[in-house]
Amino acid sequence: MGKGKTDVLDIRNLGKTYGKHAALRDVTLSAEGGEVFGLLGPNGAGKTTLLRILATLLQPTAGTAAVAGHDVTREPEAVRRIIGVVNGGMGLPARLTGREVLRSFAGFYGLTRGQADRRIAELDAALDLGRTLDTRAGEYSTGMKQKVVIARAVIHDPHVLILDEAASGLDIFARRTLLDFVAAARRPGRLTLYSTHVMSEAEEVCDRVAILHEGALVTVGTIPDILARTGERNLERAFFALVRGTEARRAV
Numbered sequence: 001m002g003k004g005k006t007d008v009l010d011i012r013n014l015g016k017t018y019g020k021h022a023a024l025r026d027v028t029l030s031a032e033g034g035e036v037f038g039l040l041g042p043n044g045a046g047k048t049t050l051l052r053i054l055a056t057l058l059q060p061t062a063g064t065a066a067v068a069g070h071d072v073t074r075e076p077e078a079v080r081r082i083i084g085v086v087n088g089g090m091g092l093p094a095r096l097t098g099r100e101v102l103r104s105f106a107g108f109y110g111l112t113r114g115q116a117d118r119r120i121a122e123l124d125a126a127l128d129l130g131r132t133l134d135t136r137a138g139e140y141s142t143g144m145k146q147k148v149v150i151a152r153a154v155i156h157d158p159h160v161l162i163l164d165e166a167a168s169g170l171d172i173f174a175r176r177t178l179l180d181f182v183a184a185a186r187r188p189g190r191l192t193l194y195s196t197h198v199m200s201e202a203e204e205v206c207d208r209v210a211i212l213h214e215g216a217l218v219t220v221g222t223i224p225d226i227l228a229r230t231g232e233r234n235l236e237r238a239f240f241a242l243v244r245g246t247e248a249r250r251a252v
């Protein structure tokens, strides 16, 4: 990071324990804008715990995390204004249309009606919202719900978009829309955090990835770096090589 520049994401020695169980151990990483940053790991690796801390939904038990210079514990309101979160919850008010949902969220973030409608038009083009806009959410398919949930998360053009296993449960069309949207959303000053346990998704969309295993950071790097370091031909094989390495070191 250059002098005078604030990382969009700055995580230092972050830890979270539930009772005696350490869900996150001493995680340090940073990211500047302009990238899609993947969080990879099997179920239970700590991805959701990390993302919930960044979303100010959970307090860390050690270390610090800051989003665009705002500490998640000390300035949660400031953080909430500049993040967008998609975390598997697809609850939408059944009686409202997509347009009504998006207008109400836009209002919540202080956009005027004109600004909201311009943003909805942009998101319609990016996410192919189409019919969802004038259909009540109670009549949506899963794919339609997911589009509106994503549009709602980015209505205020957040600095950091947090996608926690956002593709899980989607059919191939909805998944394709999501991955294309994530790739197209890459812009200076904007960061997308993309958590998944599906390595092929990360290979397609992420510029850098962090691999988590049992709450600890195993490695961070671009995918070509990680493949070169492990000598493996794909990320899934590299993941197993790295995780086996940490387990072998723990055994000695």
Ligand SMILES: Nc1ncnc2c1ncn2[C@@H]1O[C@H](COP(=O)(O)OP(=O)(O)OP(=O)(O)O)[C@@H](O)[C@H]1O
Residues within 6 Å of the ligand: 018, 021, 022, 023, 041, 042, 043, 044, 045, 046, 047, 048, 049, 050, 165
């Ligand atoms: N509220 C809680 N109380 C106790 N343990 C928890 C709680 N939430 C998570 N854990 C534990 O912390 C660890 C990390 O969970 P986390 O949900 O962050 O993992 P994950 O990588 O997101 O996996 P998944 O894809 O299954 O959500 C797991 O061992 C989990 O059982």
